Amino acid sequence: MGAFLDDLTTQMYNIIWALPLTILALGTGLYFSLRMKFPQIRLFKDMVHYLLGRDRKREDRTSKEGMSSFQAFALALGGRVGVGNIAGVATAICFGGPGAVFWMWVIAFIGAGTAFSESALAQVYKTRIDGEYKGGPAYYIERGMGGNKVAKVFAVVFALAAILANGITGPTIQAFNFADAAHNAFNLNPWIGGALMAACVAVVAFGGAKRLGRVSELVVPVMAIIYIILALVILGINFKQIPSMFGLIFSSAFKMNSVYGAIWGSTVMWGVKRGIYSNEAGYGSGAHAAASAEVSHPAKQGLAQSFSVYVDTLFVCTATAIMILSTGMYNVINEKTETVITEGVPGMAAGVGFTQKAIDSVFPGVGSVFIAIAVFFFAFTTLLSFVLYTDVNISYILKNKGEGIRKVMTNVFRSVIVVIVLIGATRSSDAAWNTADIGIGIMCWINFTALIILSTKAVKLLKDYERQKHLGLDPVFEPADCGIKNADLWTDIVKEKYADLLAKKHDVEGKRKKEA
Template sequence: MDNLNNIVNSTNEYLYSYVLIILLIGAGLFFTIRMKFIQFRMIPEMFRLLTEKTPTDSSGKKGISSFQAFTISAASRIGTGNIAGVATAIAIGGPGAVFWMWMIALIGGASALIESTLAQVYKVKDKETELYRGGPAYYMEKGLNKRWMGVLFAIVITLTYGFVFNAVQANTITIAFKESFGANRLVVGIILAVLTGIIVFGGLKRIVSVTQVIVPVMAIAYIAVALLVILLNITELPHVLLLIIKSAFGWEEAFAGMVGAALMQGIKRGLFSNEAGMGSAPNAAATASVTHPVKQGLIQTLGVFIDTILVCTSTAAIVLLSDAYMQNDAKSVNLTQLSLVSNLGDWAGIFLAVAVFLFAFSTVIGNYYYGETNIGFIKDSKTAMFIFRILAVGFVLFGSLAKVDLVWNLADLFMAMMAIINLIAIILLWKVAKPVIRNYLDQRKQGKNPVFYKKDVPEVGDIECWGEDEENR
C-alpha cells in the first residue's frame, strides 16, 4: 500500500505542478476575460434564478427544478472537502492555502458557467424516466463529435465519483465518529453502506428528495457555528485574514518556505471542494427544466461561490482561530474537530461529527448520481447499472476502513484526470458557449425572461432538445 501511495503521490505532484495549474487557471482567466467578468456581474441574477418557477409540460408535469439541480450539485460539492479538505490544506500548506482556494473559486466560476451551460445545450431526455440527463460525456460526443472522448470521460468520472470520492467521504465519516464517540469504524461503515444502498436503488427522485432537505439545513447550521466562533474571537479576525494573505506569498516568517505547498494545496483542495471546471456539476445541471441553458450555468457558478467563499472560509476561520493547526499530528477532519472543541467546548465536536455525517452522506448520494448518468451514457443496461450500484456501496465500506493518505491521494489523481479532459473539451466548445451566452444577455437587456431555441444559435448543431415545440425544457 505504501508503494502505491508513493506512486500516486509522485504522479499528482507532476500533474498539479505543471499540467493542471496551466489548464485550470488558463481556462478560467480566458473565460473570465472573454465574458467580461460575467461571474461577478451576474451574481444578483444568480440568486433570482434560484427561486424561479419550473416550466411545466402540456399535461402539467414538472421536471427537476433549478433549485433541485442546484442541491444535487451542492450535495456533491459541500462535503468533506469543506471540512476535512480545508483542514488538510492548512495542515500541509499553511494558512496561505486558503487564499489560493479563494482564487481558484473566483477564476473557476467562469469555467463552471461554461461547462454547465454546455451540459444544458446538449442534454437528452431519458426515455424511461422522462427526465433530462447530460454532462461532459454528452457534449463531447454531440458537440465535438468525439464519442471516444465522451466514453473516456464517463469511465473516469464513474471511477472518480462512484468509487474513489465516495471512499473519501466514508473515510471522513468514520474518523469523525471514532474521534467524537469512540465508535468502531467497521460498524459505522456498514451502517453507512446500508443507508447508501437504500437511497441509490431508489432512483433520481429519491436522491433529489434527500439532498434538497439535507444540504440547505446543514450548510446554514455549519455557517452559523462558524459565525459563533468568529464572534467569540472577533478581535483576532483581522490577524487571521492578514495571516492568510501574507502566508500565501511567503511574507509570513513562520510559513516563508511554504508558498509552493500553499499554492498546491489551494489548487487541490479548492478543486476537490468547488469542482469548478472539473466536469462533475454539469451532470446535475443537465437535469434541470429551464427555459434557457445559461440559467443553469449561472446557478452552478453560484454553487462554486457558496461552496468556497462561504463554507470553506467557515472551516478556515474555525481552524485558524485556534492553535490546533500547529500540532503535527492534527490533520483532516480531526483538526477541524480539535479547533471547534478548543473554541466552543465538547458539544461542538459532537455537532461536527453529525454535520460531517450529513454533509458526507449527501455527497455520497450526489456522487453516486454522477456515476449513474455516465454509466447510462456508455451503455443503457440495467445489469450494468445494478453492478455499478453494488460496487458503489462496496467502495463506501472500503473507504470506511482505508488509510487517510491513500484515499485522498487517489481522489486527487482521478480528479486531475477528469479536470484535464473536461477543460480541453470546454475550451474547444467555447465557440458554442459564447453565442448561447450572448443570446441570454441580449434577451435580458430587452427585459425578457430568456427562452432558448436551437434555431437561434446555429453553432449548437443538431441537438435533441430546445426545439420550438418543446414545452417542458
C-alpha cells in the first residue's frame, strides 16, 4: 500500500509540477513586474519604509481585529523561511547544479511583483469573521471575480488544497526534519523532539492570530539574521572562493559550463521550483497573513510583503547556497541518467546534510548542532504560519455557518496539527512530501490564474497609492477610486480608523479639481 501511494502521488506531482507551471510562474511574475513598471525596484524605499514600521504611530497599532503590518510581515516570512531554505536549496543544487541558485534569484526578483499583487488583493477583499480580519486567495477569488458559481468552486478548491498542504501534510515534513536534525546532533529520540515541537506549537496556536503575530515578530528576524551572519562569516573565511563560486553559478545558469551543460533544463526547473516553494510568491500563503494587517491602504501591505520575498530567497536561501558552494560540500546528480557529475560529499543524499558538512568544514563539530537549532526555529515559525493559513481557509469554508461551529472546527484542526507534528516527527515518506507538493501545486495553478484575471485591480491599487503619494498624502483606500466592488469592509475601516486621512485626502483632491 505504501509503495502504491508513493507511485500514485509521484505521478500526480510530476503532472502538476511540469514545465507549464514553471512557465506560468515566471510569466505571471514578469507580467506584473512589467505592467507595474517594476515596483520592486522603483518603490524599494517604500517597501523598507512599511517593513520597518515608519508609520508605527498609526499603522503598527494593533487592534482587536488585526495585527500590525510588521507582525503580518513576520508571520508571512516565518512561513516562507522554513526547512526549504536549508534542505530545498541543497536539493536544487544537487539536481540542478550551482546554476539553480541564479534561477532562484530570478523567481524571487520577479516574484516580488506577484507577492505585491496577491497581498494587496488579500487586503482589499478581507472580511471580519468572529472579530478578526481574515482574507487570502479563496476570499479574493470569490469576491474579486464577482461571486459567480465558477469563482466559488475555484475558491473552495483552493481552500481545500490549502488546508491539505498546510494543515495535514506540511506539518509532517517540518516536524520530521527537525526531529531528524536533533537526533543527528544530540541523539535525541524523535518522539521527544516531536513532543517538544508539538508543545511549543500548541502554546502559541491556541492563542489565536494575534499571539501568532507577536511570537513571529520576535523570533523570525533574530532567526534570519543569525543564519545570514554565519553564512557571511564562512564566506569571509573562504573569500578566495568568491570569484570562482559566482562564476560557477552564472556559467551554469546560462549553459556555458561544460560540466553542467547536460542538465541545464533541470537547472532552470529546480531553481524556479525550489524558489517558488521557498519564497511562496504566487501560491497565496503569504496573502493570508497580509490580510490580517492593520493598514490604511492595501498597497502598503503589498509592498511590505514584497520585501519578505527578498529576505527569504535573496538573503536566507543565498546564505545556504554560499555555505554549500564556497566550501564545495555538495553533490550534483543527473536525474535522467542517475550519474554523479560532482561529488564533494561522497554518498550523501541531498538535504540538510550538505549544509551541516559545509559548516563543519569551517567550524568542526558545529554544523550538526547549529543546523538542528536553526531547523527548530525555521520549522517552528513555519508551523505557526500553517496554523494561521489553515484557520483562515476553514473560516472561508464555514463562513455561512455559526461562530460556534467555526470555533470548534478551528480548534479541532489546531489539535490535528499538534498531533501530526508529534507523530510526523517519527516518520517520513515520499507520499507525504508528494502530497504536500500536490496541494501547493494546486494552490499555484488556481492562484496564478486568479491573479492574472484580477491583474487590472492590482495595477489600479498601485496607481491609486502612487497618485496619493504624489499629492503628498498618506494614502488611504476608497474602493470606488479603483472601481472595486465587494470591498464593503473598507468603508467601515476608513470611517473608524482613518477619518483624518480621508478628510485630508478629500480636501487636497478638492483643491486640485478647483485649480484644474
